[in-house]
Amino acid sequence: MRKEFAVIGLGRFGGSICRALAEEGLEVMAIDRNEDRVNEFSMIATHAVVGDTTDESVVKSLGIRNFDHVIVAIGDNIQASILTTLILKELGVNKITVKAQNDYHEKVLRKIGADHVVHPERDMGKRIAHSIVSNNVLDYLELSDEHSIVEIVANEKLAGYSLIDLDIRAKYGINIVAIKRKNEIIVSPKAHERIQVNDILIVIGADVDINRFEKKVM
Ligand code: ADP
Structure with a gap:
């Protein structure tokens, strides 16, 4: 079975994860609320979708439960990152990796069940x-x-x-x-x-x- 990945947030960090996964020949869905960012990835990712992932109905409509691994790379907006992680968790996503902005953010993410928290700048x-x-x-x-x-x-x-x-x-x-x-x-x-x-x-x-x-x- 092929693994399927979804990357939410296509800034520098999420964008480079998305590129690297695509270069490995893996299936990756790229999601961002910013249409320009999504367009940038339309030729790179398997699917590129515009959507605000703090809206549960949007996340549901993406069929996110079917992905093996979802990476939340929402940058500065800590609230959106936490809410997105919570929604993914509630929908039963198997594996969630989230980029943390600071130690408090990391603590909350771990509490709500993020499987892997990364802190790339630190x-x-x-x-x-x-x-x-x-x-x-x-x-x-x-x-x-x-x-x-x-x-x-x-x-x-x-x-x-x-x-x-x-x-x-x-x-x-x-x-x-x-x-x-x-x-x-x-x-x-x-x-x-x-x-x-x-x-x-x-x-x-x-x-x-x-x-x-x-x-x-x-
Ligand atoms: P980086 O530090 O990795 O460059 P950015 O803050 O530039 O991070 O990028 C984060 C990305 O996440 C942006 O492209 C932004 O549009 C996206 N984003 C922020 N909030 C949401 C959200 N609620 N739903 C989907 N994408 C979001």
Whole structure:
């Protein structure tokens, strides 16, 4: 069975989700109350529809229950975002992802049953801050308040050593889950794998431990 998606709100965020899903060849319905925005997506999405999703009868008429996953990407209008989510939930939509504007918005969305709340500006801000603070950190993904996955570029201090030489797991309590080397990716590298300059180490662990490792070797 093919998955069907609906994206409500075609601003920068919703618009790029819609484009990416369509590029993957997936069925996606694009919805916005602004006709110009909808026209922009008429050639991109499978269907593009004008509608105000705070109106339950509009949402019902779209047959929204039949979609596997609905993404609510209504920007600044928090009230409309909450009301839309509530209507989707009441109509029994299987999976709802909502973009939150701030922490209060996020809290309400979780309370009313949004399955997944995203905070793109805040999360992207954190990721960029991490890579600015440390020159060797390329990317960062927060797993919980205390755990992350981080991409660290290996420098001369690490080059030539194998994972067993470095004994990273015992010394720092973190794990190298993969190494990116030019076009190659070594998943679950073996203990004897030797690190080369400019290898990208994908490290998972507690933030405090990852920080200790970064400071020690960089
Ligand atoms: P972004 O920060 O992602 O660019 P915007 O605020 O520019 O977000 O875009 C949000 C979109 O959501 C706008 O295109 C707006 O027309 C649409 N939108 C806002 N309220 C509703 C609503 N009640 N029903 C449908 N679409 C809505």
